[in-house]
Amino acid sequence: MENKVSRQLQPWCDLEGKVVLVTGASAGLGRQFCTDLAKAGCYIVAAARRANRLSSLCDEINEIATTTQAVAMELDVTAGRNTIEGAAQKAWAVFGRIDVLINNAGIRGGTDSSLDISEDEWEDVFNTNLNGAWMLSKYIGRHMREVGKGGSIINISSGFGLDRVQQHGSVAYSSSKAGMNNMTKVMALELGRSKIRVNAIAPAIFPSELTAEIFKKKWFRDVAMKIVPLQTSGTSDPALTSVIRYLIHDSSQYVTGNIFIVDCGATLTGVPIFSSL
Ligand SMILES: NC(=O)c1ccc[n+]([C@@H]2O[C@H](COP(=O)([O-])OP(=O)(O)OC[C@H]3O[C@@H](n4cnc5c(N)ncnc54)[C@H](OP(=O)(O)O)[C@@H]3O)[C@@H](O)[C@H]2O)c1
Numbered sequence: 001m002e003n004k005v006s007r008q009l010q011p012w013c014d015l016e017g018k019v020v021l022v023t024g025a026s027a028g029l030g031r032q033f034c035t036d037l038a039k040a041g042c043y044i045v046a047a048a049r050r051a052n053r054l055s056s057l058c059d060e061i062n063e064i065a066t067t068t069q070a071v072a073m074e075l076d077v078t079a080g081r082n083t084i085e086g087a088a089q090k091a092w093a094v095f096g097r098i099d100v101l102i103n104n105a106g107i108r109g110g111t112d113s114s115l116d117i118s119e120d121e122w123e124d125v126f127n128t129n130l131n132g133a134w135m136l137s138k139y140i141g142r143h144m145r146e147v148g149k150g151g152s153i154i155n156i157s158s159g160f161g162l163d164r165v166q167q168h169g170s171v172a173y174s175s176s177k178a179g180m181n182n183m184t185k186v187m188a189l190e191l192g193r194s195k196i197r198v199n200a201i202a203p204a205i206f207p208s209e210l211t212a213e214i215f216k217k218k219w220f221r222d223v224a225m226k227i228v229p230l231q232t233s234g235t236s237d238p239a240l241t242s243v244i245r246y247l248i249h250d251s252s253q254y255v256t257g258n259i260f261i262v263d264c265g266a267t268l269t270g271v272p273i274f275s276s277l
């Protein structure tokens with residue numbers, strides 16, 4: 001009974017049969033998204049460069065599944081048009097369609113200032129975070145449009161892409177994520193007629209390889225507890241996984257062109273110059 005009620009209240013817990021392509025699936029948030037979505041009944045095409053990590057993820061999922069539920073696809077999202085177009089074709093063929101694309105692959109880059117960052121690093125960050133996401137959306141989006149059954153594209157952006165908090169040493173990262181946010185809105189505008197919804201999620205900081213070092217710092221935990229409105233940094237499951245499930249499920253069929261900020265309120269705060277500490 002309790003189960004039945006909670007399933008009615010949270011219909012997006014059940015995503016039986018949806019086919020989801022996740023980039024950056026070999027580690028961190030992308031890996032968590034894959035395991036969570038597999039639990040919700042999705043079929044997963046898990047893409048990244050490190051094939052061995054993808055295999056172990058897929059083995060983990062398939063071990064408890066009745067049929068092959070997850071398939072690994074080695075892919076560098078910066079590899080350019082021919083590779084990405086081919087990868088979109090290949091990913092589509094694995095389960096016969098893609099219902100959802102999660103553009104999650106991303107890199108932070110170093111912390112050099114805008115006057116010191118190298119051109120190579122700027123390009124790496126943009127090629128991974130923005131160009132790769134656009135190109136994969138383009139070629140998966142074309143298949144979705146042709147088949148005519150709609151789809152959901154979910155871009156994993158960042159709080160740094162918002163017109164709010166900024167940080168020293170993040171010029172390429174922040175700019176690429178701001179670009180991703182605008183790309184999300186324009187694509188939502190253009191693909192709506194094909195019932196392809198395009199949304200982004202802007203997380204604050206959650207534990208992953210990308211953020212491992214900062215979570216070890218005492219000052220970070222202290223600051224988070226004092227100035228973040230919800231006084232926690234939360235965990236990506238369920239903070240992000242629940243939003244992803246919602247954006248996949250038909251419950252969100254009227255939702256497109258949004259940037260969902262998931263940050264415990266962190267990007268609302270400025271320097272606490274009054275007595276909030
Ligand atoms: N963790 C956070 O707190 C946080 C906050 C805001 C936004 N985000 C965003 O969330 C996404 C995931 O971050 P994360 O924290 O999970 O990072 P992570 O632990 O470093 O994982 C990054 C993933 O991206 C993949 N990747 C990197 N470059 C790639 C490329 N050229 N082609 C294909 N895959 C590539 C990596 O796989 P391979 O190395 O195997 O290719 C890895 O699976 C990123 O877009 C990041 O900007 C994270």
